[in-house]
Amino acid sequence: MKQELAWEEGIAKGAAVAAWRLPHGEEAFLLQDFSGGSILEEGWNLADLSAGFLAAPFIGLPYFLQADSVTSFPLHSAESSKPFDAPVENLAKKTEFMGWVSEAIAAIKQGPLQKVVLSRTDEQDLPADFKVMTALQELGAAYPNAFVCALSIPALPGVWMCATPEILVEQNAAGIFRTISLAGTQSGVDADGFGISPSQARWSQKEIEEQAFVSRYIIDCFKKIRLREYTEIGPKTISTGNLLHLKTEYIVDTKAMDFPQLPGLMLGLLHPTSAVCGTPKQEAVEFISRTESHDRSMYSGYLGPVNLGNATHLFVNLRTVEIKENHAVFYAGCGITEDSDPAKEWQETQMKCQTLQRILMQ
Template identity: 45%
Template sequence: MCKSYYYGSSQEIVLEKSTKEINQQLTAEAHLNKFLGFAQTNSAALAVYRLPNESKLKILCDLSGGKYIQELNLEDLSSGFLMHPFRTGLNKIVHFEAEVLGEILLTPNDNDTTAEISLDWLRSPSEQIEAKIEEASEFDFSILAKNDNLRSTFSSEYIQMVEEGIQSIKREEFYKVVPSKIKHIESDNNVNLGQAFINACYKYPNAFVNLTFSAKTGLWLGASPETLIEDKKGEYFKTMALAGTQRKSEKSIAETTWTQKEIEEQAYVSRYIINCFKKIRLRDFDEIGPKTVEAGNLLHLKTTFKVHTESANFPELGSVMLKLLHPTSAVCGMPKESALEFISKKEKHDRSYFSGFMGPVHLSGLSHLFVNLRCCQINNQTVTFYAGAGITEDSKAEKEWEETEMKCKVLSDVIFGI
């Protein structure tokens, strides 16, 4: 029996890593589908995720189903997984306790569904729970909610919203706004969730790929390219500005060119982060970028900001910055308050957890939260995709509609195996 050490916000948590593996080797997708079936039938909360540029899939399970958080204070949370909606109210902040932890190592050949993979327990469940996971039946989509009254956003609706946003910008009500839309696709409930997750891992090597389920939050799958915060206890704090979107071409990333509109959009996000630092009188930080990064078939502009927390002597920096940053300029607009008011009046759908944030907290001393982009919610006989586009004075409404269609298609191809 060997031990791995994970650090929570207040005390050291020792996780026992069992040398015992599940007796029957399964494919990675089969492991994931068994965990989903187990979580559903046992009212547990489940988070499966793969951090950017890593080869390990993490599986985290809260046997009690997760708990609601009234007010987020990152430093007070125990090790687990956090889901935060775009706006609190109808949708709640939910924390999954890390009661069961496991990991699966993916190699370049593991996208072959016949490959046998072993699940390694990081925090071993009881033999009774382990047996229930092994014997779990398939996930039952019919038990999920059925959104009969939900429909896709019409192109005419979105284009009008963009045009109204441009007019508001010209009146100097705000400088940028990010209207979103939904694309509602009917499904016959035969989505292979485990395989869709594996597909997303290979499609989005630089993204935070996630699959979450609980009775409190529903069933979500996504691949976010955007870090909200990365907080390594006693070492560093990171955040990023990500904006501008174009389709990946045959050119190398180094040869990518950007329009003035896209450069300006990215600069707004960077300035917003710098202004947040100014509010808390934090002046010592590293600014890296902007540079072009890849996310699936799309390219974005990214600037990374890093603070060395030991020298800054600011132990609550993670919580303070979360309150200042969310919702970011990349998903809401700038100034935040007036852009948020526009979104609240014009959007006809509930964003729910789209453009909120999620991720592991206090695992290996690290809290890594991502803006919930490139995501969908899966319900009974439907999959709802969410997408938005940053609007500035130079935006063209039809082009912004095309950008949201492109974002939805990249993920829908993964979900439906196209």
């Protein structure tokens, strides 16, 4: 596979390399920054960047990969038909995570914290013949409406991969800006292994309220920049492979409004969103930092191509795995409100980890 060779050769030469496929795309792209990429300085501006690729951690400044080389290749691999045996639950991690959730519920009841998103990790070994570009092909086939990506930066250990359904900031060549609120999760597969239609989904008050927090957060950001003209679509149920979510979409015609700086402004206001952090933001960040025992690093940050073909596509880095040789660290999180059930939240993270595990561990 030519792209596998290009990927491995780029890494061997010290380049920063990103490969991705946009949702519903028919081809993937491989970008190389021969200098190894760079960390942007405080005060950086999205509109001032050259064509390239951005990758930001949960907290901290983003890495920028300039487009020294960009090639495209078709996605043609079919989804693996091998049966998936879910990994055995790690009882120690389960006990720890459920304890965090209980602490969060207690904190929310006391206020002012209203919602917090807690995450955890699941460590597994990958097959000995694991190949990054082959896995990217299979992820693209399995999750056609997700942004699938593989990223290698010399300053970061290992390779990061994701299959995320969540747009953070997107603007096409026609100047149409989009962002979404995506929250609330349930299995997209029934007890017999068959897919559940979005029209069959039934949502609890907890899940509806969890998604509403994210929607209100976006609207509050619009208010801060005095943006009143936008289209709101949803909430509606969407399918992302093995999961169902609630989604609301927000659309702005930046050319009609003469507002070209909107993507950069919204990126600065949105990240980290209520969907990966919580409400109020500062209280949620503080709770996460003193509770989670792992470093999120690039998980729940954002990534994607910028200013390529006069378009920018940045996605929240969800359904994420960090790969070092053949060892994988899967990341997953869930939104906690006062109505949360620790056992159900654990199960939600299990389903989210399996989004990648069912493809990468075959």
